[in-house]
Amino acid sequence: MVILVTGGGGQLGQTLAHLSGNYPQFSFYFADSDKADITQKHRLATVFEQLKPDVVINAAAYTAVDKAESEPEKADLINHIGARNLAEVCAEFGSGLIHISTDFVFDGQKNSPYTEQDDPNPQSVYGKTKLGGERAVLSALPEAVVIRTSWVYSAFGHNFMKTMLRIAKDRDELSVVNDQTGTPTHAVDLAKALLVIAEAIGQDKKDYGGIYHFSNQGACSWYDFALRIFELQKISIKVNAIPTSEFPTPAKRPSYSVLDKGKVGSVFGVKPQQWETGLQQALAQLSAQ
Numbered sequence: 001m002v003i004l005v006t007g008g009g010g011q012l013g014q015t016l017a018h019l020s021g022n023y024p025q026f027s028f029y030f031a032d033s034d035k036a037d038i039t040q041k042h043r044l045a046t047v048f049e050q051l052k053p054d055v056v057i058n059a060a061a062y063t064a065v066d067k068a069e070s071e072p073e074k075a076d077l078i079n080h081i082g083a084r085n086l087a088e089v090c091a092e093f094g095s096g097l098i099h100i101s102t103d104f105v106f107d108g109q110k111n112s113p114y115t116e117q118d119d120p121n122p123q124s125v126y127g128k129t130k131l132g133g134e135r136a137v138l139s140a141l142p143e144a145v146v147i148r149t150s151w152v153y154s155a156f157g158h159n160f161m162k163t164m165l166r167i168a169k170d171r172d173e174l175s176v177v178n179d180q181t182g183t184p185t186h187a188v189d190l191a192k193a194l195l196v197i198a199e200a201i202g203q204d205k206k207d208y209g210g211i212y213h214f215s216n217q218g219a220c221s222w223y224d225f226a227l228r229i230f231e232l233q234k235i236s237i238k239v240n241a242i243p244t245s246e247f248p249t250p251a252k253r254p255s256y257s258v259l260d261k262g263k264v265g266s267v268f269g270v271k272p273q274q275w276e277t278g279l280q281q282a283l284a285q286l287s288a289q
């Protein structure tokens with residue numbers, strides 16, 4: 001089975017590449033924007049003619065959440081139009097598609113885990129463009145699998161875990177928001193789940209199309225997440241819990257975005273582990289690099 005990963009140089013793409021050796025049943029192709037720019041539909045078709053992918057994992061996105069507020073056209077071009085292009089080319093070539101989306105499609109007004117039936121109401125340009133992408137993908141290719149995930153971090157790329165460790169090298173005190181609740185997701189756990197799904201959609205002809213939620217289990221605030229990172233790394237640093245109002249950002253983020261993982265578990269048998277366990281594994285992987 002041939003799997004094409006778009007956005008192959010990003011955090012999730014690099015994580016999939018790192019794991020790919022454990023999956024001899026798949027031939028992987030990792031393409032970044034220079035090889036497969038999802039905003040260029042005709043060039044995408046050329047890549048598909050060469051590779052004939054059975055399944056495409058779209059890890060390409062505009063992910064600069066705050067910058068998107070001042071670059072809405074660029075964010076929309078990649079997250080919405082680019083995702084639509086990819087789905088249309090998948091439909092043309094008979095390829096399956098797993099498209100990655102975000103918890104930021106929700107407004108955060110709930111206080112129990114969001115299910116796939118809950119109405120999205122994005123509060124940021126990033127969230128709106130990602131929602132546009134989900135809808136365009138499912139309209140062009142109803143068999144596509146859209147995976148919403150949250151707070152992704154890993155030993156690869158840029159993420160909160162690595163930012164906290166970098167800050168701790170220069171400072172002995174920092175402040176972290178304590179009134180946004182969600183679930184950190186180790187990119188390795190997400191990548192493994194995506195490959196279970198890729199195998200299912202590439203092999204049997206069942207229609208799995210639709211939206212699914214995947215993150216690690218449990219819930220915490222960014223402050224709790226930071227504390228646990230420092231505790232596990234035995235780093236001594238003073239961490240102050242602050243409200244979002246004391247750390248204003250251009251993009252509004254949901255105050256609650258825990259995802260319900262029941263559907264992905266019952267359809268694909270994917271059972272995520274606790275976020276703290278994923279964090280331990282990510283820190284161990286980072287130390288081993």
Ligand SMILES: NC(=O)c1ccc[n+]([C@@H]2O[C@H](COP(=O)([O-])OP(=O)(O)OC[C@H]3O[C@@H](n4cnc5c(N)ncnc54)[C@H](OP(=O)(O)O)[C@@H]3O)[C@@H](O)[C@H]2O)c1
Nearest residue numbers: 007009010011012033037038060061063100102149151152
């Ligand atoms: N990180 C999180 O916390 C988080 C949370 C929820 C959901 N997600 C979703 O998870 C997915 C993966 O995120 P990530 O953390 O791996 O993001 P990332 O590290 O920012 O990677 C995104 C990749 O997309 C590529 N890209 C940008 N424009 C492109 C284009 N026009 N054509 C092809 N590739 C393009 C980038 O390549 P260049 O550098 O060459 O532009 C980059 O390698 C995204 O869909 C994101 O929305 C992430």
